[in-house]
Amino acid sequence: MVEPTTHISTNTSPVGIDIRGLYKIFGPTPEKFMPAVLEGMSKQELRENHGHVLGLRDINIQMPAGGIQVVMGLSGSGKSTLIRHINRLIDPTAGQVLVGPAEQQVDVVQMGPSALQHFRREQTAMVFQKFALFPHLTVQENTEYGLQVQGVDRKTRRTAALRWIERVGLKGYEDSYPNQLSGGMQQRVGLARALTNDAPILLMDEAFSALDPLIRTDMQSVLLDIQQEIGKTIVFITHDLDEALRLGDHIAILRDGEVVQQGTGQQIVLKPADDYIESFVRDVNRGRVIRCRTLMQPGAPVDGPTVDASLVIEEAARLLSAEGKEAANVVNTKGKHVGTIAMGDIIGAMVPPRAEVAAEA
Ligand SMILES: Nc1ncnc2c1ncn2[C@@H]1O[C@H](COP(=O)(O)OP(=O)(O)O)[C@@H](O)[C@H]1O
Ligand SMILES: [Mg+2]
Structure with missing residues (x-):
C-alpha cells in the first residue's frame, strides 16, 4: 500500500x-x-x-x-x-x-x-x-x-x-x-x-x-x-x-x-x-450566549454606542446601560455598519418567555 x-x-x-x-x-x-x-x-x-x-x-x-x-x-x-x-x-x-x-x-x-x-x-x-x-x-x-x-x-x-x-x-x-x-x-x-x-x-x-x-x-x-x-x-x-x-x-x-x-x-x-x-x-444565562447579530435589525445608524456583531448581548446591555442609550449600532468584523440592536429586544431575549416560565413552575 x-x-x-x-x-x-x-x-x-x-x-x-x-x-x-x-x-x-x-x-x-x-x-x-x-x-x-x-x-x-x-x-x-x-x-x-x-x-x-x-x-x-x-x-x-x-x-x-x-x-x-x-x-x-x-x-x-x-x-x-x-x-x-x-x-x-x-x-x-x-x-x-x-x-x-x-x-x-x-x-x-x-x-x-x-x-x-x-x-x-x-x-x-x-x-x-x-x-x-x-x-x-x-x-x-x-x-x-x-x-x-x-x-x-x-x-x-x-x-x-x-x-x-x-x-x-x-x-x-x-x-x-x-x-x-x-x-x-x-x-x-x-x-x-x-x-x-x-x-x-x-x-x-x-x-x-x-x-x-x-x-x-x-x-x-x-x-x-x-x-x-x-x-x-x-x-x-x-x-x-x-x-x-x-x-x-x-x-x-x-x-x-x-x-x-x-x-x-x-x-x-x-x-x-x-x-x-x-x-x-435550562439554567444557562442566555445573555452570555446570544450574540448581537441574532437580535439586530437592519436600519440606519442611531445615536448610541457601537458593538461588534459577535458580542454577547449581556455585554451590549452593559454598554447601553453605562451610556444611558436605548440602542446600539452593530458593526461586522471589518467595522462596517450592519444594523442596530435595541435594549428592549435584549431584555426580551435574556428573560425566557412566560410560557416557559409557567411550564417550569
Ligand atoms: N477499551 C475499551 N474497551 C471497552 N469499552 C471501552 C473502552 N474504552 C471505552 N469504552 C467504553 O466506551 C464508552 C465511552 O467511553 P469514553 O470515551 O471514555 O467516555 P467519556 O470520555 O465521554 O467519559 C464507555 O461506555 C466506556 O466504558
Ligand atoms: Mg473521557
Whole structure:
C-alpha cells in the first residue's frame, strides 16, 4: 500500500477535521457486529447479549479549521473515544477522519505507520486532564520535549519554549519542577508544551476539568486569548456546558456514543433538540450566549454606542446601560455598519418567555 502524504499544510494554515460515518465497537470481534449495528442494534443489546461495547455510532462532524470545536457529553458518552480517533490512538471499526484543506484531505484512518507517526508528532499536540508532565524534567525541559523528539536543535527549541512559557504566564518558573507548581500552573505548562510543538491541531481532553472553578475560568481566558493569535484547530472535550458555551465556535453533544445535536452554542441554547439537551441548557444565562447579530435589525445608524456583531448581548446591555442609550449600532468584523440592536429586544431575549416560565413552575 502506498502511504498517503502527511504534507497537509504548513504549520501556519489551519487544518479542518472532517469526521465521517465513524463507528467504534469495543470487543474481540467488532467487525462481526457492524452489520447488526448498522441495522440499528442498540448499545444495550450489543452489551448484554453479545459482550461488545458500542463506543461510537455514525459520528459526522465537520470541525472548523482554525476554530474551537467542543465535544460535550456526560461521563461515558464517548468523548475520549472520539478525540482519540483524531490522532488514531484508537482505530475505528468503520469511518473516516479526514484532515487538511478541502482539496488535499488525507484520511488518518488509512495512514501507514510512518505517515501516522509523522502526523501525530508534527500535526497534532495533546493537552491532558492529568497534565502528564515529566516529574524529573523542569518546566523548560517539559515544554521543549516535543521539539526534542522531532530532532529540533537546542537553540530553536529553547527560544520557542521560552516564548510560550512567558505567554501562558509562567515567566520566571523555567527551572522549577512540576511538583513545585500548583495544578493550574502545571496545566499552563501542559498548554505551553502543546503550543511549542506548533502543530495545527490541538487536542484537549477535559484539559481544565481537574482545576478549581476560578482557575478553570482563568485558563479558559488564557486559551481564548492565545487562540486569537494562533488560530489553531482546537478540539476541546468537556462535560461542562458553561465551558462549552464559552469556548466553542461549534459544539457537538454526545450521548451514548451518538451525536444528539451539533451547532453553535446559540443554536443549541435557543433550539435544544430534545429533552436531554433542554435539561442541560435550562439554567444557562442566555445573555452570555446570544450574540448581537441574532437580535439586530437592519436600519440606519442611531445615536448610541457601537458593538461588534459577535458580542454577547449581556455585554451590549452593559454598554447601553453605562451610556444611558436605548440602542446600539452593530458593526461586522471589518467595522462596517450592519444594523442596530435595541435594549428592549435584549431584555426580551435574556428573560425566557412566560410560557416557559409557567411550564417550569
Ligand atoms: N477499551 C475499551 N474497551 C471497552 N469499552 C471501552 C473502552 N474504552 C471505552 N469504552 C467504553 O466506551 C464508552 C465511552 O467511553 P469514553 O470515551 O471514555 O467516555 P467519556 O470520555 O465521554 O467519559 C464507555 O461506555 C466506556 O466504558
Ligand atoms: Mg473521557
